[in-house]
Amino acid sequence: MLSRVAPWLASRKDGDAPGVAVRVLGGSDTKQLLALAEQDVVANVFMLAHLKTAGSASPTPGGASILGVFDGGTLLGACWAGANLVPVQLDPELAGLVAVAAHQSGRRYASIFGSAATVMAIYSRLEQLGQAAHEIREDQPLMTISGPPAVRPDPALGFGRLADFDKILPACAAMFEEEVGYSPYLGGREYYSRRVKGLIRQGHSLVHLNPDGEVVFKAELGAVTSEATQVQGVWMNPEYRGRGLSAGYMAAVVVLAQSLAPITSLYVNGFNTRARATYERVGFQQVGTFATVLF
Numbered sequence: 001m002l003s004r005v006a007p008w009l010a011s012r013k014d015g016d017a018p019g020v021a022v023r024v025l026g027g028s029d030t031k032q033l034l035a036l037a038e039q040d041v042v043a044n045v046f047m048l049a050h051l052k053t054a055g056s057a058s059p060t061p062g063g064a065s066i067l068g069v070f071d072g073g074t075l076l077g078a079c080w081a082g083a084n085l086v087p088v089q090l091d092p093e094l095a096g097l098v099a100v101a102a103h104q105s106g107r108r109y110a111s112i113f114g115s116a117a118t119v120m121a122i123y124s125r126l127e128q129l130g131q132a133a134h135e136i137r138e139d140q141p142l143m144t145i146s147g148p149p150a151v152r153p154d155p156a157l158g159f160g161r162l163a164d165f166d167k168i169l170p171a172c173a174a175m176f177e178e179e180v181g182y183s184p185y186l187g188g189r190e191y192y193s194r195r196v197k198g199l200i201r202q203g204h205s206l207v208h209l210n211p212d213g214e215v216v217f218k219a220e221l222g223a224v225t226s227e228a229t230q231v232q233g234v235w236m237n238p239e240y241r242g243r244g245l246s247a248g249y250m251a252a253v254v255v256l257a258q259s260l261a262p263i264t265s266l267y268v269n270g271f272n273t274r275a276r277a278t279y280e281r282v283g284f285q286q287v288g289t290f291a292t293v294l295f
Contacts, residue, residue: 019072022069024065030056033057037088042144045223067102076091077098100125120293133294134181136291139289142287145254160207167213172196172218219233220233
């Protein structure tokens with residue numbers, strides 16, 4: 001497929017023309033990007049959800065762009081470059097070229113996430129360029145379920161309401177801090193608040209509040225297309241942990257998510273054996289491996 005190999009690739013031989021190049025995608029590249037992402041509707045749900053909303057591969061008003069690796073006029077792979085780097089069908093051999101372009105943009109990235117081999121290849125090059133990770137999670141099973149859950153769903157879980165935003169936001173912030181080790185408000189409260197409120201408005205916030213208005217369990221559908229959803233932000237109130245409630249709530253997540261798309265997906269830290277066991281009990285099966293690099 002690579003008729004011309006980039007000069008930094010180990011597979012390049014002396015005399016090869018450096019025809020592989022990276023550039024920011026524009027509207028005219030949308031069709032190729034969509035076809036590329038549709039090669040794996042689960043792994044690429046983030047990009048497919050963006051294209052569903054934006055309708056174009058062009059840079060966003062907020063400054064995010066999509067880097068494409070081309071051999072002539074053929075799009076070989078791509079990478080979202082916004083707050084995070086998210087590769088799309090990007091061969092690890094091409095990851096270095098994307099890493100250089102991302103680094104040269106001068107933008108600061110919060111993380112890289114996606115297919116493990118490609119994520120680690122991007123980070124390896126960024127590390128050579130002087131960017132050090134805060135934490136590396138190399139083994140994150142990517143799991144899916146496309147049928148009914150194997151356990152009874154908890155009927156208390158429902159879609160979040162804007163009226164409950166002031167209850168849901170602290171739970172989301174608590175989950176974020178537990179997961180990544182710092183507050184989501186470090187860069188300012190407004191951005192994170194808008195993100196949570198947007199998920200509620202879209203019908204992508206799932207929550208159970210007890211009679212006192214406290215969040216017992218919550219999760220979000222971080223990316224949604226007509227074919228797949230990606231569950232994120234799973235959190236149980238510490239006061240309710242250890243009671244065997246997680247499987248019922250996750251089964252309810254599946255039921256609600258499948259009202260939007262037939263495949264429900266998530267990725268989980270490999271070391272989180274308790275969560276993995278819960279997901280497997282509900283009926284999730286591993287279909288791949290993601291990795292996340294946190295900066």
